[in-house]
Amino acid sequence: MPTPRSGGTPRAEAGRTYLGWRHAVLLPAPGPAPRRPAPADAESLSEDWLSGQRDSEARTNRPLYFALVGLAVLALLCPLLWSARVLPGSLALGGVLACAAVAAPISFALVQSRLVIAQRLERARERLAAEREQRDRALREQQEEHARAHSAWQAAARAYEAQPRWYGVTVPPGVGSVVVTGGTDTGWSALLTTVGISRLREGGDLTVIDLTGHAVARELVHLARRCAVAPRRWVLPADLPRMTLGTNLDAGQRARVLSAVAAAAGAGDGADADETLLLRLMEVLGPHAGIGELIGGLRALITPEDDTARDDAALALLTAKQRTRVRERCADDPDVRERAWELERRLSPFESVGTRADDGDYAQVKIICTDRASGASAARAYGTYAVASLSELLEVGAPRESSAGGTRPGRVRTVVVCGAEALPDDEVDQVLSAATGGGVEVVLMFRSATPAALARLDDPACLSVVMREPGAAADAVARAAAAAGGSGRRAGDPAAGTDLHRLSEVIGEAVRGMVTEAGTDPDADPMADMESDDRFFPSPHTESGAVIRNAAAAVAPLDLVRHVRSATAWGRATAQAADLDTPVAVVEGEDAAVRPLDLGAEALRELPDTVAVVLTGDGPVLADTNPGILTLSTATLATVDDSRHTSDGSAARARGGGSDAEQSAEGGRPRIAAPGAPAAAVDGRRPAPVGTDVRERRVPPNLGPPPERLDWRV
Secondary structure (H helix, E strand, O other): OOOOOOOOOOHHHHOOOEEEEEEOOOOOOOOOOOOOOOOOOOOOOOHHHHHHHHHHHHHHHHHHHHHHHHHHHHHHHHHHHHHOOOOOHHHHHHHHHHHHHHHHHHHHHHHHHHHHHHHHHHHHHHHHHHHHHHHHHHHHHHHHHHHHHHHHHHHHHHHHHHOOOEEEEEOOOOOOEEEEEOOOHHHHHHHHHHHHHHHHHHOOEEEEEEOOOOOOOHHHHHHHHHOOEOOEEEEEOOOHHHOOOOOOOOHHHHHHHHHHHHHHHOOOOOHHHHHHHHHHHHHHHOOOOOHHHHHHHHHHHHOOOOOOOOOOOOHHHOOHHHHHHHHHHHOOOOOHHHHHHHHHHHHHHHOOOOOOOOOOOOOOEEEEEEOHHHOHHHHHHHHHHHHHHHHHHHOOOOOOOOOOOOOOOOOOEEEEEEOHHHOOHHHHHHHHHHHHHHOOEEEEEEOOOOHHHHOOOOOOOEEEEEOOOOOOHHHHHHHHHHHOOOOOOOOOOOOOOOEEEHHHHHHHHHHHHHHHHHHHOOOOOOOHHHHOHHHHOOOOEOOOOOEOEOOOOOOOHHHHHHHHHHHOHHHHHHHHOHHHHOOOOEEOOEEOOEEEOOOOHHHHHOOOOOEEEEEEOOEEEEEEOOHHHHHOOOEOOOOHHHHHOOOOOHHHHHOOOOOHHHHHHHOOOOOOOOOOOOOOOEOOEOOOOOOOOHHHHOOOOOOOOOOOOOOOOO
16 A cells, blocks of 8 residues: 655645535525616697687787777778768877777787797797706616616626536645544445545545445446546455555554554453564564464464474464574563464454565555455454554655555545444544644544544544434534524525535435445445446546556546546436526525525434535535536536635635636636626725735836937838
8 A cells, every 4th residue: 555645735735625515606696687767758738738828818818809899990980980071080080090099009918918928838848848858868867777787687697697506615724634424325425436536636646445345435436447547446355465555564563553453353452462472573573574474473372382383374484493582582471372372363364465465556546445244343353454554654754665556746645434433443543643644634434423433523623524324423413503503594695504405305315226236235246346347448448548547647627527427326317417406486585496404413314315514613514425516517616715705816726726727627716706896905906916015016116317219220
């Protein structure tokens, strides 16, 4: 097995480990489109009003018209009377002139009245024209405002429809260990494949120790091979001769590993004495003596001196001189025979470790799993050996090369232990502390709520994740969620992390049969389905012609999405149920596709298979570990914190999100802001990019004489 990277790389700089995706709608729905303003009814001079004005004028001027008629009759009567010689000519002429003199002012008054009415009508027409022009101007302004509002609404609608709805949930920077409590085989398969996506995406190293016997890493193997990465696999105990894990350690480390294995297989009260005995044997047999030779030394202690034991293959590995020196070196202990007999009995299953190992090349993905037919006690022993050996490798400062392949500097390495409840508590503490010092991330999955898992629910240096059927942990998690204010948040609220999407409730049931079919059959080989890939993708090429490689290399995000969709049961099932992710009608401001989940004990026991409760520092967050969500068009590799950041993407790059071009290529969006909203500013100024000195943005002063003008003739 490979050794850890030296020095350790900070998690925030080296890469991210995805645990799943959470559903969140950061931009609210824009609502209905703004209505176009309708023009008001046009006003004009009505005929009734004009008739009223004319009738009023006629009533006012009627006496004057009567007076004019009377004067006209009198004026006509005077000449007639003169012609009839009734009136003299002077009087007739005077009467006509008098009538004309009286009719002149009356006629002037009538003309003036007509002018007044005409002016009144003209003013009314001008007032109506001014009001019409004002209404038209107001209507144009309203239409322009409506056009701007409609453009903003269209942009908001496009942003709302185009925004991601599934955001990545990652291990926070500075946290190097994850403890998963509870879960089913289906949920563990999803989580393990999602963690594998994180390492395949960036070319990191992944080591999986599966102690469940149910082959939960099967989908991960399918994905790795489709990505042209050849995983190394060992099924214990059948592949113990091919595995060199722990054989390249020094004497003290090997003694501690073997004593831990013996303690795990027995009462565990004599681990120190067993380690001392093994160290004494290595002083005689050499620091690189195999386990078979150590077992031969133990048998030499329980075999009489005159018994050559030629029929004992293990004892025959030692010379007579070595057997004599072993008895002399370990004879000071009065209980050495009983201890040697018990230690030899517990270590005999590991006698063939590394005896037929080949010098294999480096492997990016390594899987160690136990055969389900071996039983729980054997899984405990094999798991203790694998985890204890890895712990010793992680504590080594300088990298060591092994036949199982070494690591590559500058890459993130993750160790996943499935079924960690089978390990002793001391080994759990040992691997966590070793990973902290070696810069390696460790993910421990506990099927049941053991004290080792419950003790880390409140550990700030460890990220706690609770999945279905947490057992006794449900009450503790419910209290932690209530203290964090996780329950009672409104569905659809971007700040709420406890909204359960309907897609999460469907996919787990759909994939459960496909993922656990081989795992539920007690007679089936846990790796048989993994080997079936060789029929479709014969080595050394995949079906696309790509050469399967052992060296670590990053997989392009779009290629990774395509491989997840085609090579895993999660991708195929999610593609069939993609319609469930289509945004549905929003009723009273809440999305009908999600429902709030109260993080009570009963609700935690009935979680969907792929749903996990991640206890972050900001409160519990529901994450769907289904790796097929990555294939949805509404999914992104960016986190909610990345998308809420309003800078120019520097925060996303600081968290390992890469450059803006990389974010776009991944489908991630480093930030989401309302259309037209300015970027976050300080003191009214746009923030400068990270690492830019404010003084560098100032225009330097124009000092010194101007430069000479260029000669255009040159």
